[in-house]
Amino acid sequence: MxxxxxxxxxxxxxxxxxxxxxxxxxxxxxxxxxxxxxxxxxxxxxxxxxxxxxxxxxxxxxxxxxxxxxxxxxxxxxxxxxxxxxxxxxxxxxxxxxxxxxxxxxxxxxxxxxxxxxxxxxxHLLYKPPRQQTETQSELIQMRERLNQDLIGEGPYHYLAGLPLNQIFSVEFTRKTFQLPRLPANWDGLTILHVSDLHFSGTLKREYFVELCRIAQETEPDLIIFAGDLIDEMKCLGWLDDTLGPMQAPLGRFFILGNHDWNQESLQIRQALEDTGWIDLSVEPFQLQYAGKILQLAGTEAPWMGTLPEIRQTTTGVSSEPESDFLLLVSHTPDNFHWAVREGYDLVLSGHTHGGQVRFPVIGPVFAPSLHGTRYTSGTFARGSTLLHVSRGVSGIHPLRWFCRPEISLLTLHITDKAAR
Ligand SMILES: [Fe+2]
Known part of the structure; x- marks a missing residue:
């Protein structure tokens, strides 16, 4: 009634x-x-x-x-x-x-x-980076103006790319400085280029990614990490030749794949990356000797592919020397962060959540494919002695970014100030 x-x-x-x-x-x-x-x-x-x-x-x-x-x-x-x-x-x-x-x-x-x-x-409103992140700088690069051309291709959801206020072509290059307690003293100043979620699909033209990788290479990092989600359309696999392929770093280029690669021909994608000299971290941890110390690099594509890596910061039976001086995990999803904390990793690099892609005023991100919801959509997080950096990534199958710019990060690692310990 x-x-x-x-x-x-x-x-x-x-x-x-x-x-x-x-x-x-x-x-x-x-x-x-x-x-x-x-x-x-x-x-x-x-x-x-x-x-x-x-x-x-x-x-x-x-x-x-x-x-x-x-x-x-x-x-x-x-x-x-x-x-x-x-x-x-x-x-x-x-x-x-x-x-x-x-x-x-x-x-x-x-x-x-x-x-x-x-x-x-x-x-979201109260978020501030942990004290280990001592410096942050960012530079905006307007890709359309820079390349002076239309960068929207014919791939899936291309109609979204032209929506008003879409920031998909406004890329933020961030430079973040971390102080890490276990970083060997002679590694002070080590730089890592953290790239994630390129999502080649044809929706954003090849030129966009070529230029981004070229700009990223100009930062001359010591180490390059790609944290997964490379391909959404297999026809774009050849784009590797002038994007990630030519990138170089003195300590190497390491990758894992993501859930979107899992939905494609992941074996082919993996092989193509390896053919250009990138090292697959999903197979087994990589021990990198640098300045007399050992950096253990591990990668995980769990829960989509493979398992969680089995390295720990343990001591050998012969001597009391640690098997590694610093542990770095590349995990496509930040959901493995709490596991990494328990395992004693020093630094975890992730992508996958794209910063939420669409952020509402005041409310912030709402969508994030994570068991933690929007908790780790992007930024730096500390737990115990482990630091997590989540990149907003470069793209996505949906080429829409509102109040959430694409991101490529250059991370500089420093030893912890004695005063800050
Ligand atoms: Fe992604």
């Missing part, structure tokens, strides 16, 4: 105290229904985020996502029609205490979803 207060409407006087009260109550209840709808959407987005962190193929994920997106859109309509107008009709004079029994648990869950979103928003 629609609980319209017909008497009030028949003798409608917009300036009467009664009408004004009904109007204000309707506005307030409308806001509550809107918040509950947002909370409901957040609950399903949490499901989308977590399922996208699991080794499920993209066709299944896409179907699931479309169903959940439909549920997210339909729920507010049902909520406003039912609770707003009929049961108990809080927009037309009804009261919340008359809410039917079966709506109560649903709306309680929606409230929890809304509170969860508020928590994520506060966490």
């Amino acid at each position: 629609i609980r319209l207060q017909y008497d009030a409407y028949l003798s409608f006087d917009p300036f009467s105290a009664k009408c004004s009260k009904i109007f204000m109550e309707a506005i307030a209840n409308g806001m509550i229904l809107l918040m509950l709808s947002i909370g409901h959407a957040e609950l399903w987005i949490m499901v989308i985020n977590r399922t996208h962190a699991l080794p499920i193929h993209d066709t299944t994920l896409k179907r699931l996502r479309h169903v959940l997106e439909l549920v997210i859109v339909l729920f507010p309509i049902v909520l406003f029609l039912s609770v707003g107008l009929y049961d108990p009709g809080v927009l037309v004079g009804g009261v919340w205490s008359q809410l039917s029994f079966w709506w109560k648990p649903v709306l309680l869950l929606c409230t929890l979803g809304f509170l969860g979103l508020m928590y994520s928003a506060f966490r």
